[in-house]
Amino acid sequence: MNRTESNDNGASMGSKGIRRSHQKSRGGCSFCKRRRIKCDERKPSCTNCVKRSLWCSLNTNPSPASTPENAAQATVFEPLPGNHAMEECDESAFTLDVQDLQLFHHFCSITSMTFGPTPHVQQFWSITVAQMSFSHPFLLRAILAIGGLYMNHLRQNSSEASGWYKNKATAHWQAAVRLATPRLSAIDAESCDPLFIFAMLSCLQTFALGPQPGNFLLFTDDSEMEWPIFFRGLRTVAEVSVLFGMTEPARPLAFMYGIANLDLETLPRDGPVTSWGTALRNLRQIMMNEVSGEEERAVYQDALHRLRAGFAAVFGDSDTVGGANSQVVFAWLYHASEDFVGRLQARQNLALVFFAYFAVLIKQIDGVWMIKGWPDHLIAGIYYTLVPATRLWIRWPMERIGWFPPPYITLCDATDGLDMSASSTEPPFLGETILTHLQNTIAENFGGSTAASLGSHQFSLDDCPDLTSKIAVVTGGSEGIGYGVTHTLLKHNIAKLYILSVSKEVVEGAQDAIAKDLGTEKANRTKWFQCDMSDWKRVKEVAEAIKNDADRLDILVNNAGRGIMSFELTDYGVDRHMALNHMGHVVLTSHLLPLIKETAEKGNVVRIVNQASNAHQAAPSDVKFESLEELNKDLGPNGQYGRSKLANILYARYFARKVTQNGHPNVLMNATHPGFVSTKMSKEDIFEPYPLGGYAMAVGMEPFKKSQWEGAVSAAFAATAIKESGQYICPPAIPEAGNKLAQDEKLADQLMELTRKIITEKTRSQSVDKGCPMDDLVLH
Structure with a gap:
């Protein structure tokens, strides 16, 4: 009142x-x-x-209803004369042929049966709407179009028939829109019901066409959206229908108000103790953290409250579907405020996250023919539209829908890149190991604790400077993160690049990919040396070959590594994680150091990168680096890997003190963390130590991993642009301290003293003629 x-x-x-x-x-x-x-x-x-x-x-x-002949005289109803004339022409010219009768019969007898589970709703569409269409050609055209699309769906395996029905449906729909458009601007008592039905069919027609690239109902990549206009128009037409008194035949359409009958105030604010209740509580917490303004928060609180009502109507107090139907599912969107829809159309991150939860409701009705494929399409569009830092927010919707982004497949489908990790030495992989490690790595992948630093530490692969005339060495440079670094350096005109890796087949695949992406001339700038970094003798041989072949060395990326795998000894009798991830790179760096210093003394800045990881936090807190016996103690897959990553950071900080700060300021060494990256280690190697639990990391965590390109950003920054030494760089270019062990200078000294001792003893015992890296090893 x-x-x-x-x-x-x-x-x-x-x-x-x-x-x-x-x-x-x-x-x-x-x-x-x-x-x-x-x-x-x-x-x-x-x-x-x-x-x-x-x-x-x-x-x-x-009113226009009582004197239709005078309707055009009322300003608020006056349609465009051109459109009105076209409508009259189309209506008088339209006649049904045999094919149209087939579509009409199909709609009445079959298609209409899919619009609702109850006979009452089915009869409304098959009888009432069909009869109504005889008086309203735009409605007749619309139901012929929907009937044609369903016949197209049923005959999609028959390409010829399928194409014919789809073309027929398209022609009818275009005619329906032309006829209905002028009437939408002059709704009266006679047309409000058929126009409301037409608006409803407009929404169904979008779904029936199937998912279209770049179109996600309420937001698109770059094109205009028609569906929101029709769907939101339902509410406007419904409000007008009340003016004239909704007629009895259209009563079933009142289902759009069904969810309004839910008493929102009686629903628990935090939802029941179910997975969806927990998920909505988490969503509310995200909203509270991200939105500070009262007006903005009110918009999202209203959307969340109605979303909770939708989940309550569909799931009740359980996680199994109870009352899922299209009326209840779409009521949330129907009642969403214009302010919220506007934010969604503007692709604001939080609004997209809410929409992802709505997609879970749509998933509950994907048994309906026109809904098939839409939940996956919507969640994929949302995922790729969200900035990476917010993708973790839709983890629950992705799990409920069952969609995960396809794993990034490199041209070689393998990797030497580093970043599979966990944070415990205990075998139960599905316990605290993965959860604790995620807390450490999510910061770099999704914003987390480093979000405040992003503004002043931005970097992308495109920000690499021109590298003309420079020479680089990348271990593990033909796969995974290493390939991302190799590709980036070549793209920025590195003059020559040496790749050290094990497989000839893999490196040839990488060179072919580079030739395809960057040209044969760039691919020919690479030179491969077969080298297992745990074979120190071979490492020395390769280092000597590089020194004989190159007159300078500007970049060294120590990237190759062994991921989370079981304890194993090398032929030298040393833990393979430490022998490969740390000691092999110490040998390589030490033998290349004379060439590196020579390059730096000519006024050039030489940058060395140790690929580390936040998994260094998985190293035992009592690590001492005091003896070989300590190194060869089985710490479990996570502990072995974490300790070697800790060594990568300690080596960089040791080098900065002993070399950079000791007369060679142009020789920089830094450690980097790539983030949580999709690599062969995380997709395949993880099954070696964890045959069953590996699925959690290989499959379950795939949505939250970076691509090899994203994983290469921090290493590319440290290899081409950093000006400091002894730093631990997290994505994209953020210096962090690491844990307490990673900052311990005494521990770094003990590590390097033990490294020297082990390499000396293990190689000299084989006799000098078999190669002793320590002869030329320079640590001070």
Whole structure:
């Protein structure tokens, strides 16, 4: 009911002291009364009705319903003459042929049966709507189009028939839109019901066409959206229908208000103790953390409250589907505020996350033919539209829908790149190991603790400087993260690049890929040396070959490594993780150091990168690096890997003290963390130590991993742009301290002293003629 403060002449009372209590005006129009909004009672039409192009009950002139021949004279209803003429022409010219009769029969007897589970709803579509269409050609065309699309769906395995029905449906739909458009601007009592049905069919038609690239219902990549106009138009047409009194035949369409009957205030604010209740509580926490303004928060709180009502209606107090139907599912979107929809259309991250939860509701009705494929399509569009830092927020919707981004497959489908990790030495892989490690790595992948630093530490692969005339060495440079680094350096004109890896087949695949992407000339700049970094003798031989072949060395990326795998000894009798990930790179760096210093002394900055990981936090807290016996103790897959990553960081900081700060300021060494990356280690090697539990990391965590290109960013920064030495760089270019062990100078000294001792003893015992890296090893 409208409340006004008026005198007998209708003039407003401006003085607060003369306010008349309880005096009401019943002169507001029907539309404003129904909406419970203030009506200014202007005549012939109030402002609210004029804005919405509605017939106002305050208009003393006959309504369009009573005198249709005068409808065009009412300004608020006047259609475009051109469109009106076209409508009359199309209606008079349209006749049904045999194929149209087939589509009509199919709609009435088969298609309509898919619109609802109850006979009442099915009869409404098959009988009432069919009869109504005889008086409204735009509606007839629309149901022929929907019938054609369903026949197309049923015959999709027959390419010829399928194409014919789809083309026929398209022609009918285009005609339906042309006929309905002018009527939408002049809704009257006669047309409100068929137009409401047409708006409903418009929404169904979008779904029936199937997912289209770049179109995700309420947001698109770059094109205009028609579906929101029709879907949101349902509410406008429904409001007008109330004006004229919704006729009995259209009563089943009131299902769109079904969810409004839920008493939202009786629903638990945090939802029941179910997975969906927990998920919505998490969503609420994200909202509270991300939104500070009261007005903005109110928009999302309203959307969340209605979303909770939708889940309650569909799932109840369990995680199994109870009352899932299209009426309940789409009611959330139907009642969503214009402010929220506007944010969604603008592709704001939080609104997209809410939409992902709505996609879970759509998933519950994907047994309906026109819904098939849409849940996966929507969640994929949301995932790739979200900035990487917010993708973790839709983890639960992705799990419920069963969609995960396809794993990034390199041209070689393998990797020497580093970043599979966990944070415990205990065998139970599905316990705290993965969860604790995620807390450490999510910061770099998704913003986390480093989010505040992102503004001042941005870097991308495109930011690498021109590398003309420079020479680089990349271990493990033909696969995974290493390939990402190799490709990036070549793209920025590195003059020559040496790749050290094990497999000839893999490196040839990498060179072919480079030739395809960057040209044969760039691919020919690479030179491969077969080298297992745990074979120190071979490492020395390769280092000597590089020194003989190159007159300078500007970049050294120590990237190759062994991931989370079981304990194993090398032929030298040393833990393979330490022998390969750390000691092999110490041997390589030490033998290349004379060439590196020579390059630096000519005024060039030489950058050395040790590929580390946040998994260094999985190293035992009591690590001492005091003896070989300590190194050869089985710590479990996570502990072995974590300790070797700790060594990578300690070596960089040791080198900075002993070399950079000791007379060679142009020789820089830094350690990097790539992030949580999709590599062969995380997709295949993880099954070696964890035959069953590996699925959690290989499959379950795939949505949260970076591609090899994203994983290469921090290493590329440290290899081409950093100006400091002894840093631990996390993505994209953020210096971090690492854990307490990673900052311990005494521990670094003990590590390098033990490294020297082990390499000396293990290689000299084989005799000098078999190769002793320590002869030329320079650590001080």
